[in-house]
Amino acid sequence: MDNRHLHKRYLLTVALAGAAAIALFRPASAQDTIKIGELNSYKSQPAFLDPYKKGWELAIEEINAKGGVLGKKLEVVSRDDGANPGEAVRVAEELVTREGVPLISGTFLSHIGLAVTNFAGQKKVFFLAAEPLTDKITWQNGNKYTYRLRSSTYMQVAMLMPAAKALKAKRWALVYPNFEYGQSAAENFKALMKKAQPDVEFVTEQAPPLGKIDAGAVAQAIDDAKPDAIFNVLFAGDLAKFVREGNTRGVFKNRPVVSLLSGEPEYLDPLKDEAPVGWIVTGYPQDKINTPEHKAFRDAYMKKFNDYPRLGSIVGYATMKSLAAGIAKAGSTDTEKLVTAFAGLKVDSPFGPFIYRASDHQATMGAYVGKIALENGKGTMTDFKYVDGADVLPPDDEVKKLRPAGAN
Amino acid sequence: MNVSGFIFQALNGLSSASGLFFVAAGLSLIFGVTRIVNIAHGSLYMLGTYVAYSLATKIGGGFGFWGGIVITACLVGLLGAAIEFVLLRRIYRAPELFQLLATFALILIINDATLWLWGPEDLLGPRAPGMRDAIEIFGRRLPTYDLFLIVIAPVVLWILHLGLARTRFGRLVRAATQDREMVGALGVNQAMLFTAVFALGSFLAGLGGALQVAREPANLAMDLTVIGDAFVVVVVGGMGSITGAYLAAVIIAEVKALCIAIGTVSMFGMSLNFSKFTLVAEFLVMAAVLIARPYGLLGRPQGAVRGVADPEDPMRPATPALKFLGVVVLGALMAMPLMAQSSPYVLILGIDVMIAVLFAASLHFIMGPGGMHSFGHAAYFGLGAYGAALLVKWLAAPMGLALLAAPITALLGALLFGWFAVRLSGVYLAMLTLAFAQIVWAAVFQWEDLTGGSNGVIGVWPPAPFSNSSVYFILVLLLTVIGVLALRRILFAPFGYAMRAGRDSPLRAEAIGIDVKRVHWLGFAIAGLVCGVAGGLFAFAKGSISPETIGVGRSIDGLVMVLLGGIQTLTGPIVGASVFAVLQDTIMRQTEYWRALLGLIILLLVMAFPAGIVGGVINLLRRWRTAS
Incomplete structure (x- = not known):
């Protein structure tokens, strides 16, 4: 390679880099808007968060079409949190210090939610945790500045308890992904089950690593333990593998399965005609809910995106609706005022109205509990009913004991 | 569980092993001949599943599925050839391992391209036509x-074995694995050989991915899930040995199946859930094998790689101009808290960059001058971070004490792991360090009572006055400068010369009385110590830490920083870490497809600066000087 050629290559690189730099550092717009900071693991959890993003986009459009909040339009500054807590905390700091957002919202994975919760408590920033399920966000590690929208692991398990108890099964097998969500769901289930049915026996516990299940071996081990019923916490790809292997191997034959989240379109739809019929699940039968508020939401969503909503869409939509309601009630974006306004705040969502409890900062938005059925070659839910979060949450004085001092 | 149950689980293990085998065999072939650590191999596997899914659902039927698998494997093979031809061929002469940077960029690009083409949802393929059901064995149902998978893997192994033993191409591949320079000297067209091997390896990855289409949904996390396992299999089996890869795949899959079959066991009043060991089973196997058999089960000592890259210049102390530049940069950094009045985020980013610099500098210390390519440097970062955070959590220790504990914990870890690691060399050493890092990660992940499990430790904030980010920034700056200068000082001390002598010529170094293993072991420990400081600072900067601090991702980030800056220069890691940290921060908020953009920029840098950024600048300066 001669020198001239080399020089040309360097020149080209420098020119490209310059162009990139100009494109990257375009100035941020400053208008008369209320900025809302939002961060989430968009790249690592696209199946849930792509619909989630669409959900909040729809909400923002609707809110701004009605004139915004406090006479100002809402503007979301959204960031990827790199699916790692260290990065997430930096992104949160960036949103607060560089973008100057008065509040932050979002997060999906439990440990990231917890890290940002802790950040919010330390730096006194208002944080609405949208999706992370861990009980610790509102209980053991809760703080004054953090509220949470989505129903927690405990709530999801508690919603399934009546159906699980009704099975009167003595021997249970548990299968859950080996990280906080799976472990605490299993713990909650065992505790609630022992209370309701003291002679219950847990014959096997399979805890495969998240995203790396050896589905054949796990399904077989469960079958060999000869349980009367199975409690499942697997989701996403692990669930699909487990269902297919279990079906082929006849593990679910004459064996009821109680399963968390499996009725959510995000996890149910990829199973197509192999959806496990008869499983008792929490979920979101999006095409069958006929309440006026849900129909309105679904129609608007279909019209805007030409796609049906997933549960993520509901969470994203309700997040922004909550923030708009909270800011309107507070009359400002002042952190302390927001914290006060959110206590007992009533929000209208596609699932109907819910409130943010003052006692543990948990929203009472519920979920649908029903059975998986197969219709037109697609999984769906039947015999479902909406379980209000308020009905499954422990009473105020009990949760106050769980929260650290000074968290309220 | 009875005997027939165990035998049946062993069959399950065999079928899982076949998927592992295909991807590992390809990786092993590619590494054996080209010496490229192709971390994008998992991405090719992932593409295999996606393409096979599309063919099976779009065409449908028996041909769509079975024909689709063959077509997929060929397409992925072609893609592999294209990658080699367009990209890797340009950088064979770069320093060892530099190609890793290019394949890292490919991971980012391929993942985003897949997201763009196929969308975010998991795609579960159809069941295999003609093989939908199960057969009864021991009263249990085996799909x-x-x-079919149990049978197909040994068949492919046999074909590969025959091909390698009997054909001319096979002989060339074996010869090149042994001594590729000699193969070139004998007049073999190396370029063609490399392309062909890359295509064959990619073909196998595509085949492995395509065969999974009936077992698991195509999803965007497959690339990284599979690459880790594949590396383990290759190393356990012995680099370049196809039979070894099969043996290793079977062993690892069987160990996992056994753990699952055992389930929960109650012993001495304690209950132990063996299924949780599947998280780390392969890494435990790898560590055990590498300690007992340094070249894997069926591997042979690596042939020397001679004269591919330009020889490295000896290291020189800083020139006055460089010293002046350093002082200017330091002055500018000291003045940053003043700037922070108008844009406070500068400090937060600054803290992250400093920590990255310290992390990268410590890695470079053993990678460059030490010649020990650590693929698990995050272990010491994580040990430092956890050492500090746990002291705060359990003993409410003050920050000073916690920051002192960080390097000590990391040092202890480095002393222990280094003792085993320095007994190996090259890619085996790299993999053993990776195994140790994964074992530390798994321990932290599982030991929930102590470490908080997957949630990690939260609430580790610096007390006043360090709660002010300006003050904390100065502290980080101070410790980073001390750390970097200390590493530099050590490199120009007799110890540093001894370490480099041990890298360049272990035999001669031994002959003049240098205890190479001991020197490298101490070098490893020093790097761990400094890295631990970075970890401790990180914990307090973020207020929380989680097992990701120790994850493979962070180890790879470290490699990328060092290689990006230039492994053969001392300022390389500093520049590389700064550029990478700032790039990531800037790009992440620009576009939805930020990963692809980051990948493209890295590719661009790789092409423009095959010696790293600093290496490139030095070459430019030198050329400019000789020209004028």
Whole structure:
């Protein structure tokens, strides 16, 4: 390679880099808007968060079409949190210090939610945790500045308890992904089950690593333990593998399965005609809910995106609706005022109205509990009913004991 | 569980092993001949599943599925050839391992391209036509497709074995694995050989991915999930040995199946859930094998790689101009808290960059001058971070004490792991360090009572006055400068010369009385110590830490920083870490497809600066000087 050629290559690189730099550092717009900071693991959890993003986009459009909040339009500054807590905390700091957002919202994975919760408590920033399920966000590690929208692991398990108890099964097998969500769901289930049915026996516990299940071996081990019923916490790809292997191997034959989240379109739809019929699940039968508020939401969503909503869409939509309601009630974006306004705040969502409890900062938005059925070659839910979060949450004085001092 | 149950689980293990085998065999072939650590191999596997899914659902039927698998494997093979031809061929002369940077960029690009093409949802393929059901064995049902997988892996192994033993191409591949320079000297067209091997390896990855289409949904996390396992299999089996890869895949899959079969066991009043060991089983196997058999089960000592890259210049102390530049940069950094009045985020980013610099500098210390390529440097970062955070959590220790504990914990870890690691060399050393890092990660992940499990430790904030980010920034700056200068000082001390002598010529170094292993072991420990400081600072900067601090991702980030800056220069890691940290921060908020953009920029840098950024600048300066 001669020198001239080399020089040309360097020149080209420098020119490209310059162009990139100009494109990257375009100035941020400053208008008369209320900025809302939002961060989430968009790249690592696209199946849930792509619909989630669409959900909040729809909400923002609707809110701004009605004139915004406090006479100002809402503007979301959204960031990827790199699916790692260290990065997430930096992104949160960036949103607060560089973008100057008065509040932050979002997060999906439990440990990231917890890290940002802790950040919010330390730096006194208002944080609405949208999706992370861990009980610790509102209980053991809760703080004054953090509220949470989505129903927690405990709530999801508690919603399934009546159906699980009704099975009167003595021997249970548990299968859950080996990280906080799976472990605490299993713990909650065992505790609630022992209370309701003291002679219950847990014959096997399979805890495969998240995203790396050896589905054949796990399904077989469960079958060999000869349980009367199975409690499942697997989701996403692990669930699909487990269902297919279990079906082929006849593990679910004459064996009821109680399963968390499996009725959510995000996890149910990829199973197509192999959806496990008869499983008792929490979920979101999006095409069958006929309440006026849900129909309105679904129609608007279909019209805007030409796609049906997933549960993520509901969470994203309700997040922004909550923030708009909270800011309107507070009359400002002042952190302390927001914290006060959110206590007992009533929000209208596609699932109907819910409130943010003052006692543990948990929203009472519920979920649908029903059975998986197969219709037109697609999984769906039947015999479902909406379980209000308020009905499954422990009473105020009990949760106050769980929260650290000074968290309220 | 009875005997027939265990035997049946062993069959399950065999069918899982076949998927591992295909991807590992390809990786092993590619590494054996080209010496490229192709971390994008998992991405090719992932593409295999996606393409096979599309063919099976779009065409449908028996041909769509079975024909689709063959077509997929060929397409992925072609893609592999294209990658080699367009990209890797340009950088063979770069320093060892530099190609890793290019394949890292490919991971980012391929993942985003897949997201763009196929969308975010998991795609579960159809069941295999003709093999939908199960057959009864020992009163249990084994899916027919699993039986097919159990058979197909040894068949492919046999074909590969014959091909390598009997054909001319096979002989060339074996010869090149042994001594590729000699193959070139004998007049073999190396370029063609490399392309062909890359295509064959990619073909196998595509085949492995395509065969999974009936077992698991195509999803965007497959690339990284599979690459880790594949590396383990290759190393356990012995680099370049196809039979070894099969043996290793079977062993690892069987160990996992056994853990699952055992389930929960109650012993001495304690209950132990063996299924949780599947998290780390392969890494435990790898560590055990590498300690007992340094070249894997069926591997042979690596042939020397001679004269591919330009020889490295000896290291020189800083020139006055460089010293002046350093002082200017330091002055500018000291003045940053003043700037922070108008844009406070500068400090937060600054803290992250400093920590990255310290992390990268410590890695470079053993990678460059030490010649020990650590693929698990995050272990010491994580040990430092956890050492500090746990002291705060359990003993409410003050920050000073916690920051002192960080390097000590990391040092202890480095002393222990280094003792084993320095007994190996090259890619085996790299993999053993990776195994140790994964074992530390798994321990932290599982030991929930102590470490908080997957949630990690939260609430580790610096007390006043360090709660002010300006003050904390100065502290980080101070410790980073001390750390970097200390590493530099050590490199120009007799110890540093001894370490480099041990890298360049272990035999001669031994002959003049240098205890090479001991020197490298101490070098490893020093790097761990400094890295631990970075970890401790990180914990307090973020207020929380989680097992990701120790994850493979962070180790790879470290490698990328060092290689990006230039492994052969001392300022390389500093520049590389700064550029990478700032790039990531800037790009992440620009576009939805930020990963692809980051990948493209890295590719661009790789092409423009095959010696790293600093290496490139030095070459430019030198050329400019000789020209004028």
